[in-house]
Amino acid sequence: MSNIIECRSVCFSYTEGNNQTPVLRNLNLEVSSGDSIAILGQSGCGKSTLLNLIAGLDHPTEGEVLVNNINISExxxxxxxxxxxxxLGFIFQFHHLLNDFTSLYNVALPLLINGSNIDNTIALSTKLLTDVGLENRLNHKPSELSGGERQRVAIARAMITKPACLIADEPTGNLDSKNAEGILELIIDLNSKATSALLIVTHDLGIANKMERKLNLADQELVEI
Ligand SMILES: Nc1ncnc2c1ncn2[C@@H]1O[C@H](COP(=O)(O)OP(=O)(O)O)[C@@H](O)[C@H]1O
Ligand SMILES: [Mg+2]
Incomplete structure (x- = not known):
């Protein structure tokens, strides 16, 4: 089966002036359809850096990152x-919703930007917000929502493009444990229905244990646990 994401011998260092901060070394990772993978590791070990490379926001110092078999850096x-x-669909620790827009438009925006039909997109956005339990919050702005509700909007937004892989960077790190559990179950449930791959970064072993594979990032390397 072809990989949605493939990291081949990826090395990465941050460079500021003469200062080099090595973060990742010879990292290999393959994600294919249906996979569910947790990436664990201490704060500062390079988890978000790895996701930035997968998103093409940063570029490997050595090695390559392929998304759908295409080298994203090229x-x-x-x-x-x-x-x-x-x-790819991304969910972050902090929701990154647009404060001036309602839930409905925050979720719809990724498709509207692509020029999708407005009526169809609003209907899909309404359905996704209903799936995450926010059918009564369609016209609320982020400031009018609780932390857990904002994260639900962010989940719906990440799913609207039907991504082959949903990527979550500590999606519950900002929530209390009761809310966190609900959000996580929601992500897993929606993702399995959408039959896409799931890559979750977390330092919570309870979350990681719900994934098929667990990888630990430490000393710049990714190791199966
Ligand atoms: N823009 C940057 N410039 C220099 N160093 C950075 C930068 N961003 C992160 N780092 C360093 O890279 C390491 C990995 O950071 P990060 O990927 O955010 O860790 P994690 O997500 O696992 O907590 C940390 O030591 C951090 O201080
Ligand atoms: Mg991080």
Whole structure:
């Protein structure tokens, strides 16, 4: 089966002036359809850095990152954005919703930007918000929602493009444990229905244990646990 994401011998260092901060070394990772993978590791070990490389926001110092078999670093900005938005959906620790827009439009925006039909997109956005239990919050703005509700909107937004892989970077790190559990179950449930791959970064072993594979990032290397 072909990989949605493939990291081949990826090395990465941050460079500031003469200062080099090595973060990843010879990292290999393959994600294919239906996979569910947790990436564990201490704060500061490089988990978000790895996701930035997968998103093409940073580029490997050595090695390559393929998304849908295309080297994301070799594309120009427009094609890179298209490759990312056509294949990957992101959920972050902090929701990154647009404060001036309602839930409905925050979720609809990724498709509206692509020029999708407005009526169909609003209908799909309404359905996804209903799936995450927010059918009564369609016209609320982020400031009018609780933390857990905002994260539900962010989940719906990540799913609207039907990504081949849903990527979550500590999606419950900002929530209390009761809310966190609900959000996580929602992600797993929606993702299995959408039959896409799931890559979750977490330092919570309870979350990681719900995934098929667990990988630990430590000392710049990714090891199966
Ligand atoms: N823009 C940057 N410039 C220099 N160093 C950075 C930068 N961003 C992150 N780092 C360093 O890289 C390491 C990995 O960071 P990060 O990927 O955010 O870790 P994690 O997500 O696992 O907590 C940390 O030591 C951090 O201080
Ligand atoms: Mg991080």
């Amino acid at each position: 594309l120009d900005e427009k094609n890179r954005t298209d490759l990312r938005s056509n294949n």
